[in-house]
Amino acid sequence: METQVITEHAVQSTDGTSIGYRTLGSGSPIVLVHGSISTGEQWLPVAGQLAASHTVYIMDRRGRGLSADAAEYSLDTESDDIKAVLAVAGEGSALLGHSYGAICALEAVRTGASVSSLVLYEPPLPVDAPTAGAALGLYAAAVEAGDGDKAMRVAAEHFLRISPEDTEALASSPLWAGMVALSPTWTRELAEIDKTDVLVQRYSETDVPTLLLVGEVSPVHLVGASRHLRDRLANGTENVFPGQNHFAHVIDPVSVAEAINAFLPR
Template identity: 60%
Template sequence: MAQPDSPVDDITTEMVTSADGTSLGVHCLGSGSPVVIVHGSISTAESWLQVASHLAVDHRVFVLDRRGRGLSGDAPEYTLETEAADIAAVLALAAESTGGVPTLVGHSYGAICTLEAVRRGSQVASLVLYEPPLPVDGPVAGQHLAPYAAAIAASDNDAAMRIAMEHFIRAPAAETEAISATPLWGLFLSLAPTWTRELAEIDACVSVMSEYGESTTRTLLLVGEQSPKHLVGASAYLESRLRNVSKHVLTGQAHFANLVDPGQVASAINTFLDR
């Protein structure tokens, strides 16, 4: 496999329409077998473009802006089913334009969306899951969703994000303070309102969580060496149930290695795809 001196940065965009008529923006780059990437909450496709640029040396990569952000539109009705339909539309674009069956990569809540898409019948060559926050040991948001939603309703997105960092991401206070001093915090604040509905869907997916563990798709679990316990536990839950699964620990990283060390993330995915 080629090892570039610098990653691919020639990016184009495509628009596709989901089942409910919502327009979806997709960032496309590279050539080769297809890979579709689905980002997590409080982020956009841009958070995965560095990883995508490394993968694009050997693959045609499609990075979806999930509904409600980036290039994509939105709709009043929102469920995991609408997310799954969005992913199905992008998978169809990837298959049609390359002639291959795509690998599907999901990060955080986006990984839950990919599990739901596969559960609902989307065909993929393989699956890469980077720490889906499944409610394995109880609700992820639970009693803290109401104060989060109240802060959002009061337009106090900063307070909402601090609730989220403490109770949903479960990051140390020092990490929250460090992030809040960076430009990334502003992006978090701008996208915080979309997280309310997603948190509700995360806690509700407990009703189908056992079905996620029944997939026979070849799957790679990416787990940060320093990730919060509940995220590591959710990956362990899948590892113990999936029939065709392997795990890769991201050395020295936590939940956002796609931003901090995109080369390591891309290398792990490429190694998996080369097997």
């Protein structure tokens, strides 16, 4: 595949916070919104595949990577940040969100963002129960104590809800160090996720063409949230990645890009 030229830029959000993003490729625009405890760089392998037929905008959400931060934080600020990047990407942009980034994408659309299509990879919506719940206190305490490794193990058990064996596999993977480093940014995001219990119905009412990406062996609550949307969206379709989990974009970026390309208009 031809090497893609990646350029870095920034745009001001509504509250003046600088939101950084990378661009590559040419064609119809798509904005990528990464999940918690990660940066936009995690999506570069997928973006490289998409860039042959799309202009890809990979934003860093506030508080990490190329983006600045602010004292005030809410799902509203995340929504405003996405809208700022969409304004740069231009009319007809598609929008992709992974994990918490998918909730941020849903909120942006709910509050007026105009997109041609929506791709959601396992938004952790609190459909049946809080996503964080009481364990958020344990997580926040570990973060405050400076023990990011302990915080992430609390998260693996209570938020990701993966087995001890899968936790050890994740802890020994290249992803873990970055997650530990970014663990302080997750506290406020988890609190916002649990507040969306009153918005789940509204998210289900969007009529934007929507592709739901699901890992076949992803945690039950993540699959369940996606199925909740699938069964209610007026214009939703689903793509299941065989044998994959919440991180197929890292493990098999080619398959993820192929699913997105098959869905998006050229």
